[in-house]
Amino acid sequence: MSQGGAVASAGVGGAGAGVQAMRMVSRGAINFTVGLVILAILWAIGGHLIAANPKTANFAGFGLWPTLQAFPELWSMGKLQNATYASGYRLGTGLLIAIVIGIPIGILMGRVTWFRKLTDSPFQFLRMISPLSWMPITVLVFSAWDHSIIFLVAFASVWPVMYQTAAGLAKVDPAWFKVARNLGAKPWQMLTQIILPAISFDIFTGIRLALGVAWVVLVPAELLGVTSGLGYAIKDARETLAYDHLTAMVLTIGIIGYMLDTICALLIKRFSWHRGDL
Amino acid sequence: MSNSAAVAVSSMRARSANALGHAAISVGYFIGGLALLVAFWWLVIYLTSKDPSLSQFASFGPVPALKSMLHMWETGHVQKALVASGYRLGMGLLIAIAIGVPIGIIMGRSKRFRELSNSPFQLGRMISPMSWEPIAVIVFAGWEPAIIFLIAIAAVWPIMFSTAAGLAKVDPAWFKVARNLGAKPWQMVTEIIIPAIMFDVVTGIRLALGVAWIVLVPAEFLGVTSGLGYTIEDARESLEYEHLMAMLVVIGIIGYVLDLGCQALIKRYSWHKQ
Numbered sequence: 001m002s003q004g005g006a007v008a009s010a011g012v013g014g015a016g017a018g019v020q021a022m023r024m025v026s027r028g029a030i031n032f033t034v035g036l037v038i039l040a041i042l043w044a045i046g047g048h049l050i051a052a053n054p055k056t057a058n059f060a061g062f063g064l065w066p067t068l069q070a071f072p073e074l075w076s077m078g079k080l081q082n083a084t085y086a087s088g089y090r091l092g093t094g095l096l097i098a099i100v101i102g103i104p105i106g107i108l109m110g111r112v113t114w115f116r117k118l119t120d121s122p123f124q125f126l127r128m129i130s131p132l133s134w135m136p137i138t139v140l141v142f143s144a145w146d147h148s149i150i151f152l153v154a155f156a157s158v159w160p161v162m163y164q165t166a167a168g169l170a171k172v173d174p175a176w177f178k179v180a181r182n183l184g185a186k187p188w189q190m191l192t193q194i195i196l197p198a199i200s201f202d203i204f205t206g207i208r209l210a211l212g213v214a215w216v217v218l219v220p221a222e223l224l225g226v227t228s229g230l231g232y233a234i235k236d237a238r239e240t241l242a243y244d245h246l247t248a249m250v251l252t253i254g255i256i257g258y259m260l261d262t263i264c265a266l267l268i269k270r271f272s273w274h275r276g277d278l
Numbered sequence: 279m280s281n282s283a284a285v286a287v288s289s290m291r292a293r294s295a296n297a298l299g300h301a302a303i304s305v306g307y308f309i310g311g312l313a314l315l316v317a318f319w320w321l322v323i324y325l326t327s328k329d330p331s332l333s334q335f336a337s338f339g340p341v342p343a344l345k346s347m348l349h350m351w352e353t354g355h356v357q358k359a360l361v362a363s364g365y366r367l368g369m370g371l372l373i374a375i376a377i378g379v380p381i382g383i384i385m386g387r388s389k390r391f392r393e394l395s396n397s398p399f400q401l402g403r404m405i406s407p408m409s410w411e412p413i414a415v416i417v418f419a420g421w422e423p424a425i426i427f428l429i430a431i432a433a434v435w436p437i438m439f440s441t442a443a444g445l446a447k448v449d450p451a452w453f454k455v456a457r458n459l460g461a462k463p464w465q466m467v468t469e470i471i472i473p474a475i476m477f478d479v480v481t482g483i484r485l486a487l488g489v490a491w492i493v494l495v496p497a498e499f500l501g502v503t504s505g506l507g508y509t510i511e512d513a514r515e516s517l518e519y520e521h522l523m524a525m526l527v528v529i530g531i532i533g534y535v536l537d538l539g540c541q542a543l544i545k546r547y548s549w550h551k552q
Contacts, residue, residue, distance in 0.1 A: 039397075118307055121308045121315075122312055125534050128530050128537055129529050129530040130533065132492070132496040133495045135496075156492065231406075246413065253405050
């Protein structure tokens with residue numbers, strides 16, 4: 001399909017750059033597909049070996065075919081949608097809180113030297129407290145498990161947002177602030193006209209990193225207590241010995257994570273000033 | 279050379295007094311920041327536990343935590359947990375480095391491999407490490423290797439991608455020069471590639487450490503009866519909240535020290551010495 005697209009655009013005879021871009025896209029699409037096909041083949045071979053060996057035949061569900069067959073099954077049971085929705089809500093709310101807290105503090109760190117220096121040691125210390133170790137405390141503080149998971153996600157993802165925002169602001173040419181001040185910009189205008197456009201690239205880089213960390217934290221947070229979400233679905237599949245469901249959920253986590261990461265990468269590209277580099 | 283050395287020495291002397299002042303100021307900020315954190319912690323717990331119905335929360339405060347940390351150190355609980363977790367973390371990171379660096383080098387050197395491996399590796403990277411846990415427990419006989427596997431699979435991606443990105447930045451002329459001077463493939467690796475990308479490898483290890491640190495604690499919640507995660511879980515179940523807070527502080531300190539160690543290594547291998 002992508003090859004056809006490249007041929008079609010060449011036939012139309014658009015600008016040379018357009019054709020080249022199309023070729024690059026189609027090349028990327030082919031590599032993308034072939035890479036995944038190779039992974040699938042290796043997986044299928046592994047699954048076949050597991051199923052063929054009588055000692056491990058119980059675990060045949062781990063193979064590629066049982067896993068793919070589990071997808072429609074999980075979908076019709078509604079498990080896939082429910083788990084994705086529950087996890088998506090926790091992830092989204094947690095990230096939102098992290099962004100709302102992280103960006104203002106990051107801007108403050110980037111603009112106020114004493115604040116940055118004073119907060120460095122406590123923030124670095126808090127950052128390196130493994131987020132899941134807060135779990136026993138959050139369970140006591142928040143009455144609902146849902147809130148405690150959202151807190152863990154927010155706590156884990158606030159640091160990359162904060163530090164990227166601060167680092168982005170540190171790179172901004174100080175002359176911009178001078179010019180804006182000389183032109184009579186009010187603090188609010190300074191924020192909306194100078195700071196936010198200048199650091200949106202760094203903010204999205206921070207959000208992408210935050211997403212990666214939040215994704216790591218979300219699954220173990222859902223292994224305990226709650227009865228919904230992707231983490232719970234994995235635990236549930238293991239306890240019911242439904243290995244095909246287990247690998248299907250693991251694959252789902254990978255696919256959703258990949259999609260979210262790709263969206264972040266596209267946003268970063270969109271807000272980058274160096275369009276040529278990417 | 280002696281000339282530049284003399285200049286360096288004289289400028290160092292001129293700067294040393296200044297540097298001393300700067301060092302004192304940054305130590306002041308460091309301690310001041312931590313003191314503020316502890317004060318805030320104390321205040322939150324003080325205000326919470328003033329309410330009689332919440333008085334049991336007093337044991338979450340900094341003073342009980344500090345006392346229990348000293349006590350747990352004397353009884354050897356902290357050291358035991360650190361040894362157990364440190365072994366798992368170290369083994370996991372070692373495996374991640376042993377696998378991630380060579381694959382990263384191949385990704386950086388072979389365009390075909392990089393393009394083909396991109397989609398499966400990105401997919402693998404975005405599989406939340408702890409979701410491998412049920413599979414790891416089935417595949418590996420004991421919990422110990424399962425935890426090491428989880429840490430390794432969490433840590434391998436940053437190391438791999440950072441190594442590949444580092445190699446992409448290396449001036450291609452270096453390889454040409456080395457080839458023209460008759461470097462064998464092995465020498466190419468040890469004389470050109472490794473020194474050129476050490477900075478990026480260590481940067482990757484720092485990122486990997488961050489992720490491994492996140493994964494370690496929940497991995498130890500289940501199955502094992504040693505390590506930092508287990509100690510937290512144990513403190514919670516026995517309602518010893520001062521132990522819980524003490525372990526939280528220990529985790530923060532160890533993580534901070536490990537991160538600082540990585541930062542120092544990154545600085546050491548950076549070409550832009552500043």
